[in-house]
Amino acid sequence: MYLGSYTTRVLYLLTLATVFICLLCSTSFVVHGEDESTGPEQNAFYTLISGSDTLISGSDTLISGYFLSDSELLCSNSSVLKQMERNLGIISKEEIENKEGREENVTVYVHLFPGTDVEVLASCSRVEEWDKDTRTAAVCVKPESIEELSSLNGVRSVQPAISPVIRKIDRGEKELFSPWGFWKQGGLTGAGIKIGIISDGVEDLSRAVELGALPDNVHVLSQGKGTEGTVILEVVHEVSPGAELYFHSAGSNKLEFNRAVDALVAEGCRIICDDVGWPDEPFFEDGVVASHIKKVIESQDILYVSAAGNDAGRHYQGVFFDNGSGWHDFSSGTSPSKNICADIPQGEKMTLVLQWNDSWNSSENDYDLYLYDRFSGEELAASEKVQSGTGTPLEYIKYTNREEDAQKVRVSIKKHCGQDRMLEVYIYANSSVKIQPDNLVEEDSVFGHPAVPEVICVGAVDSRNPENRGIASYSSRGPVSIYYPDYELRNKTDLSGPGNVKVSGTNGKNSFFAGTSASAPSVAGIGALVWSICPEKNSSEIREILCSSAEDLGEPGYDTIFGHGSVDSSTVYLLRDLYTGNSLSSEKTGISLSGAKGLFTLKIFIPLEKICSVAKLSSGEK
Ligand SMILES: [Ca+2]
Ligand SMILES: [Ca+2]
Ligand SMILES: [Ca+2]
Secondary structure, three states: OOOOOHHHHHHHHHHHHHHHHHHHHOOOOOEEOOOOOOOOOOOOEEEEEEOOOOOOOOOOOEEEEEEOOOOOOOOOOHHHHHHHHHHHOOOOHHHHHHOOOOOOOEEEEEEEOOOOOHHHHHHOOEEEEEEOOOOEEEEEEOHHHHHHHHOOOOEEEEEEOOOOEEOOEOOOOOOOOOOHHHHOOOOOOOOOOEEEEEEOEOOOHHHHHHOOOOOOOOEEEEOEOOOHHHHHHHHHHHHOOOOEEEEEEOOOOHHHHHHHHHHHHHOOOOEEEEOEEOOOOOOOOOOHHHHHHHHHHHHOOOEEEEEOOOOOOOEEEEEOOEOOOOEEOOOOOOOOOOOEEEEEOOOOEEEEEEEEOOOOOOEOOEEEEEEEEOOOOOEEEEEOOOOOOOEOOEEEEEEEOOOOOOEEEEEEEEEEEOOOOEEEEEEEEOOEEEEOOOOOOOOOOOOOHHHOOOOEEEEEEOOOOOOOOOEOOOOOOOOEEEOOOOOEEEOOOOEEEEOEEEEOOOOOOOEEEEOHHHHHHHHHHHHHHHHHHOOOOOHHHHHHHHHHHOEOOOOOOOEOOOEOOEOOHHHHHHHHHHOOOOOOOOOOOOOOOOOOOOOOEEOOOOOHHHHHHHHHHHHHHO
C-alpha cells in the first residue's frame, strides 16, 4: 500500500491502531466512535391476548404474551375436580367454578417409569404423542379420569399442559424505525437457503400473498390457528427475499412442537426460527423440547433461532426466604414490600407459573402458589399439588377477575415442607393488568429451548429510535441458571435484533410488529444471507460470523442483555464487503487529526476465515 502524505500515514497508523484495539476489545467490525449510551427505559404494561380475547389497546406501551391455543382445562363434575385441584394442582378453583356442565377432554403430560409400555395409558386416555427418549406422553383425558390415570402402574407423574406463549408485543405508538432500507443493500437475497418458521398459524397467508408481502410459494406443512406466522414469514422475506420459506404450526403440546421441528428438517430447512415459549418446560434443566432441539442441532447442520421471550418485566427469581411464618418474602428481607402485587381490572386474566430447582420428575420439596386479595385477604386462587418425591416442581394458576370491580391482588408462595430452594415465577397478563415493579427480577428470565447453548436466543433492541440503541424493556435477559444434570450458568442471550419493525399488514395498511417475535426472524433472515454467500460453511461457522459481525451494544463485548450485539446494517455491510476485498483497508468519514475523538466509522475488509478465527479468539477470552 502506498503511503503518501504525512496526513495519510498518520491516518493509516491511527486506523491500524484502532483496528488492533477493536480486535482485542470487541467482535464488532464497524465501530462507531461516539458513545451511544442507552436511554431511559420506557414504562411497560403487559398485554395478554388469548385465543378468544381481543387485544387491549389504548395504552402507551403494550406488551403481550399470546396464549396460542385453548387447551383450557374443562370439567363436568365439580366435586371430582375440586379433589383433583388439591391433589394434582391441575385444575384451578376458578376453572372449576366456570366450566361446570361442560364435558371435554383435557391435555396432560404423563411421565412413565422405565420399562413401562405407553399402551398402559390407553385404558383411560387417548395417547396423542409419545416421546420414547424422555418417556413422556401427551394424552387427552376426561377430567374425571385423571386420578385413574395418575394411579396406573408405571405412571410416574401427570403434569398439566399449559398453553404455549407467542413472543409478540403490540405497541400503541406510531413511530417505528424501519431497518429494511439498510438490509436491502449488498444485493444479497439468501437464495438457495430454506428457512422454516414455527409459530401459531398462517390463517391470513393468502391475503399477504395477494398484497405482495409474501411470495406464492410458501410451503405450509401445517397451517395452525392465528396469524403470527404470516408476519414472521414477512420479516424473513424482507431480509432474505431469495430464501425458500416453510411454515409449520407449533401445535398444542410440546411433543407436537418437536414433530414440527422434525418436519421442517425433513424438508431440508437449514435455518429454523420460532417464537414459541412453553411455560410448562422446566426452568432449571433442559426439558422435552430443549433436549429434542439440542439433539436435532447436534445431528443436523442447521441454525436454530428462537425468540428470547418478552418476560424481563414479569419475572421473579430468588431463593426461598422465610418471612417467619413459612411464607416467601420476595424481597429477601430487604423491603417492607414482600410480595408481587398487581391490579386486575374486571374481566381480566392472569396466569402465574411457579417452579423451583428440584429435578423435574422427582421433586420432594413442596411449595404452593396462591393469589390473594390484598385488602380483604381472601384467597382467590391456589395451586397445591403435592410434591413428595415423584412430583413435578411446578404450580400454576389461571385466574380471571369475575368481580364487578378491579381487584388488587398479591402473589404468595408457601413452603409446605422441604428445603429452601431457588424459586422462579413468570406472570402472564393483559396490558391492563398492572404488575407492580417491586421485587420483579429482569435477569435469568430466559427459559426453555432458547436457553439451550446451541440455539441462537434473540433479544430485542428498542429500535423505535435508531439513535438510542437500548434494550427493549421487555426483552428477556440472561444468564440462565441450570441445575440439572449439573449446575451451570449459561450465557444468554446470544444476539439481538430490531424489536420494532414495520410490516405490510394483511389489512393492506402498514402495521407494527414488535417483540422478540420480531427480532428473531430478522436474525434468521440475516443468517440466510450469510449462508447463501458461503454455502460451504457449517452452521457453527455461520453462527460465529453472525455473532462476530453484530454491532456491540451495552457493556463492551459480550453481555447477557444484548448478547454479542445486534444484527443490523453493520452485518450487511460486512457481508457485502466480504467478497469484494480481501485486504485490510479502511474507510473514514468525518475524521481529522485534531478531531480524532469525534464520530467516525471504520470498515474492515477481512477474509472470512479471519473473522471466524477472531470470533474464536474472542470467545476464548471470555
Ligand atoms: Ca405443592
Ligand atoms: Ca431463570
Ligand atoms: Ca455488549
